[in-house]
Amino acid sequence: MKIRHDLAISVSVTSQEPFVSKNLFIPLILPIAVSIIAGGTAGYFATNERIHDLKKSNGSTREIIDPDSLRDAILAQPEIVEEAFYALQAKRQAEADAAKRGALVDSKGALFNAGQDPVIGADDAPFVLVEFFDYNCAYCKIASQWLRTALKENPGKIKVILKDFPILEGRSKGSRESSEAAWAARLQGKDKYETFHFALMDARGGFDSERIDEIAANSGLDVARLRADMKVNAKAFNALIKENMSLARSLGIDGTPAFITGNTFITGADTKKLQSLLDAAIAEDS
Structure with a gap:
């Protein structure tokens, strides 16, 4: 987990003593809290310097809590630090999800227009699934059992666009x-491809x-x-893999399987989620 060092503290002032709103405090406290508690004297002075910068940037109308008060608050309620970790993690995940949604809009043509990607199932199916996979991926093998x-069980209802993504090359043979x-x-x-595809997925161990x-x-x-x-077709295959790798990178996909x-x-072999989405698509099509 990366720790940010550029976050300010929001404080509400109602009297001579500063009042720290916990809701604002939680996601912003972590960098300075770690500095003070774990950094000893060095952390104290580093935090003083940071707070001095915050005072300058926030203007004279804003009150900034001093390191001693901050340290006392954290020691009195140490769970705040844990909450800050979770809040920061949730914030980062939300940002990543938003970036993925934006990238998905930009990449729909490359994703769902199969081009040279293998396709199994019915071309006009109501449920269209794109899978990034590696034949050595254990979780891909689990997901393939559900897919088969x-x-x-649902003839004519599923179309799968298979994106070869041999990310384990060099680690798995x-x-x-x-x-x-x-x-x-x-x-x-198409039939022979499908048979071979699932046979490779059924195989255990690497491939020579x-x-x-x-x-x-x-x-x-x-x-x-x-x-x-x-x-x-070696040159064309290399171009396809390069394209799939670039597409995966733009979507934040760094593992398999990804659907x-x-x-x-x-992400992962979440077959319950896949089944739920399939059921919903079939029900909507009925």
Whole structure:
């Protein structure tokens, strides 16, 4: 967690003694509180200097609480510091969510117009889901179990746009190669792609070339053609991954799985939330 050092203290003055409003005090107290309690003498003088700056910036009509009074207040109610952490965390989360919503508006074309992204399900489905995934991601594998069941139980109701996002490459073996193989598999037909996609999701452990070829063969793919298509389309695949990485970055996505439907983000394998959104979309379409 980052600690801000540029926050002022809001104080209401009703008499000779300053009155600190707790609601205003909570989200703003943390930087100075930590300085005073944890910083000892150095923290005290650093805080004095900061308060002097605050006095100058706020003008002569504003009263600023002094370090001794602030320290006494915190020691009398130490839970204020904990509350400040939570308030600051909530504020940062709200800011991040707002930024995501703005980025989502700007990115809807790239997200929901599949382009070269693989698609499974019905093109005209009422529930459209975008997934950023990595074949080595354990939580992606959990989410894929829900997705496969949902597709079977709700024919014609779900469309999934799959954004290859091999973020675990370098930490888990074969994240990028398995994505490249699956992307090439779509050229052999939508059904074979879907079978291969879920077979890769079912697999445990990393992937080497031999294992990818074995899973491909068991999925009904022509492995020689698959490898040829991977070679021919390597440049296009690299461009796709670069585009997906850039899109994910603009949306604040830094892990997998990440889902988007409409204006809603779902991070992690939150299958209850996904099911709730699916049910709502189907009910609205009925």
